Amino acid sequence: LAGLVLTVGMSVDANVLIFERMREEMARGAALRMAIRNGFARATTTIIDANVTTLITAFVLYGIGTDQIRGFAVTLILGILMSMFTAIFCSRVVFDIAERTHWLKKLNMMQILTASQIDFVGKTKLAVSFSITLILIGLAAIAGRGAGIFDIDFRGGTSVQMQVKSSTETNVVRERLAAQFAAAGTQFSVTAMNNTAGASTNDMFKVDSDIDEVRDLEQSIHDAFAGPNGTSELATYSLSYGPLRAVTLVSPTTATEEKLDTSSGSGAAAKEKPTEQSPASESAKSVPSVDKEEESAPVTATDAEQSSLLVPAAGTLLAYADEARELLLAQAEAPTTDKPATATSADEAATINPADDKPVATTGDTVGDENKVAAVDSAATASSQCEVDLTFGHAINAQTLTGEIEAATQGLNLSISHFQLINQKWDGSSSNAFEDWKLLISADEAQTTELLEHLKAKFADTPVWASSSKIGGQVAGDMQQKAIAALVTSLLGIILYIWIRFQRVIYGLAAVVALVHDVIVTLGAIAASAWVADALGFLLIEEFKISLPIVAALLTIIGYSLNDTIVIFDRIREVRGKSPNLTGDMINTSVNQTLSRTILTSLTTLLVVVILYAIGGEGIHGFAFSLVVGVGVGTYSSIFVASPMLLWMTSTSQKNTPGKAKSAAGNVSASA
Numbered sequence: 001l002a003g004l005v006l007t008v009g010m011s012v013d014a015n016v017l018i019f020e021r022m023r024e025e026m027a028r029g030a031a032l033r034m035a036i037r038n039g040f041a042r043a044t045t046t047i048i049d050a051n052v053t054t055l056i057t058a059f060v061l062y063g064i065g066t067d068q069i070r071g072f073a074v075t076l077i078l079g080i081l082m083s084m085f086t087a088i089f090c091s092r093v094v095f096d097i098a099e100r101t102h103w104l105k106k107l108n109m110m111q112i113l114t115a116s117q118i119d120f121v122g123k124t125k126l127a128v129s130f131s132i133t134l135i136l137i138g139l140a141a142i143a144g145r146g147a148g149i150f151d152i153d154f155r156g157g158t159s160v161q162m163q164v165k166s167s168t169e170t171n172v173v174r175e176r177l178a179a180q181f182a183a184a185g186t187q188f189s190v191t192a193m194n195n196t197a198g199a200s201t202n203d204m205f206k207v208d209s210d211i212d213e214v215r216d217l218e219q220s221i222h223d224a225f226a227g228p229n230g231t232s233e234l235a236t237y238s239l240s241y242g243p244l245r246a247v248t249l250v251s252p253t254t255a256t257e258e259k260l261d262t263s264s265g266s267g268a269a270a271k272e273k274p275t276e277q278s279p280a281s282e283s284a285k286s287v288p289s290v291d292k293e294e295e296s297a298p299v300t301a302t303d304a305e306q307s308s309l310l311v312p313a314a315g316t317l318l319a320y321a322d323e324a325r326e327l328l329l330a331q332a333e334a335p336t337t338d339k340p341a342t343a344t345s346a347d348e349a350a351t352i353n354p355a356d357d358k359p360v361a362t363t364g365d366t367v368g369d370e371n372k373v374a375a376v377d378s379a380a381t382a383s384s385q386c387e388v389d390l391t392f393g394h395a396i397n398a399q400t401l402t403g404e405i406e407a408a409t410q411g412l413n414l415s416i417s418h419f420q421l422i423n424q425k426w427d428g429s430s431s432n433a434f435e436d437w438k439l440l441i442s443a444d445e446a447q448t449t450e451l452l453e454h455l456k457a458k459f460a461d462t463p464v465w466a467s468s469s470k471i472g473g474q475v476a477g478d479m480q481q482k483a484i485a486a487l488v489t490s491l492l493g494i495i496l497y498i499w500i501r502f503q504r505v506i507y508g509l510a511a512v513v514a515l516v517h518d519v520i521v522t523l524g525a526i527a528a529s530a531w532v533a534d535a536l537g538f539l540l541i542e543e544f545k546i547s548l549p550i551v552a553a554l555l556t557i558i559g560y561s562l563n564d565t566i567v568i569f570d571r572i573r574e575v576r577g578k579s580p581n582l583t584g585d586m587i588n589t590s591v592n593q594t595l596s597r598t599i600l601t602s603l604t605t606l607l608v609v610v611i612l613y614a615i616g617g618e619g620i621h622g623f624a625f626s627l628v629v630g631v632g633v634g635t636y637s638s639i640f641v642a643s644p645m646l647l648w649m650t651s652t653s654q655k656n657t658p659g660k661a662k663s664a665a666g667n668v669s670a671s672a
Helices: 002-027 032-064 067-100 121-149 170-181 214-224 303-310 398-412 445-460 473-502 505-532 548-576 584-615 618-671
Strands: 157-169 188-192 201-209 245-251 256-259 270-274 372-375 381-397 419-422 433-441 465-471
Touching (some): 002 067, 032 067, 032 473, 032 548, 121 505, 121 584, 121 618, 157 214, 170 188, 170 201, 170 214, 398 433, 398 445, 505 618, 548 618
Antiparallel strands (some): 157 201, 188 201, 381 433, 419 433
């Protein structure tokens, strides 16, 4: 999604280039058709050059990235290719059709920035001083952060996201953990995660440490936030449960299937009895009759309930009893009628209170077949089960809940053959978390109550870990090497391409100097965020770290900044023409002519990345912050770093060339 949004912002650049060229042609007095043709013709080369260099960084991203970063790279690659196609071809077709059919007779373009005559070269010394100051501050911030500036992607360790019951300041959390980790000398950092509103207090924090195991880090955090009365100050799952409902399921020894006779009142295969805790403690009523008019509402279970009942949870250690292995469980809502009918056979009847809207257990063969139920043999045996609704303070997935129930069952030494977790929104296998679950367990009321009370006490002290991750030292080292290789490969590829396109390596070197400037300043901003996060929290700044998404942002900045630089370099080449020397006046003329395009493109791209930064979420917050800084710095460097550097390198080369020629001529005459 970030790749799509960024593609939208960057694709505007090609259209702006074309429209600016068309405006220049009309300002020279060209006819509409000629302005359209020349505008597209002169902008096409620049568009291709600018986008190919961005493609180089996108391909490097794909080569070094994780699945998420590769997805971003693929989206960026496809977006660049499609934007080039639509800008160069599709837009041209639209303009040609509109002009030839006389829908378009003239182009009126508002020009916010008139032709400027700013002496950019004259401000080179001021710009150099400003850039050097930014770089020194950034390097000092990077040195001050030390290894702490790296996320666990690059230094290894463990990371968890913790949540406290009541919002608190980051410094308070940091002090509590510092006291806990002081004895072991553990290196750690704390980052507020819910800082999108710029609040001074938060309830969600990310803790990074050099501890090897996630469980050890979680236990240390749990101990640090243990309250004086033994209760945890961390947010916990806080289980509560409703009244128990006793359900008697019939396990047939010789069960057969037959068509449902809608005129007989039989067809129920389960008997459910309310317990003393249930409000349905009144006399049970017979199963309602199934009239022919009601055949459109069969007694079937929902897909989610069937899946969760028919398939045991993954990792379940509790085996089904032998007589229950053949039993396929499903649930259905019992139809409510005004005149309940009595079952024809005592062995086949199941009593239920319609007002309680209790599920009725049927055989698994009813799935997808509305006209079949099990005909239960009179010699069938019955086994008791309990059903209870569970409610948690925070969403929990079935795998975690299953593990806790199994551990509690074994710890309490309860004789429970099987249990099932049910949620209508759960597909039976996913790890989606829900706050509400229904537990169906093969135990009597006393055993179930004992188990639930144990789980209630357990979950009251079980913290909610939003996420956790672990990266080993070897993997972190490999990540560092990949990141460095990606940056170096991108820069070398860019130098090579610009060298080929502009026929001089000086253009590539000048562009790389500007790119290195942008990367260092952006890294400095990331490092400085640790000291300004508290003071500038209203700007959504937090303690950012260098991670793989940040590396992806740096490569994206390289591509974007180079896009802007190539547009100016292309205009410099055009203004210079066949002149042997490059002068400051040529630089000023070129920058002033492209200034309108530079500002328009930068503002549109900046608008996009600011939106990503403000509402993009925690997953790309650091990524978007880097892009916000990089877009601003990249625009500045294209004007005040790359162009003056090109002038300086060219002038130095021109000064050295006559001296070398004169020296060579002298050597020839001396030898003669």
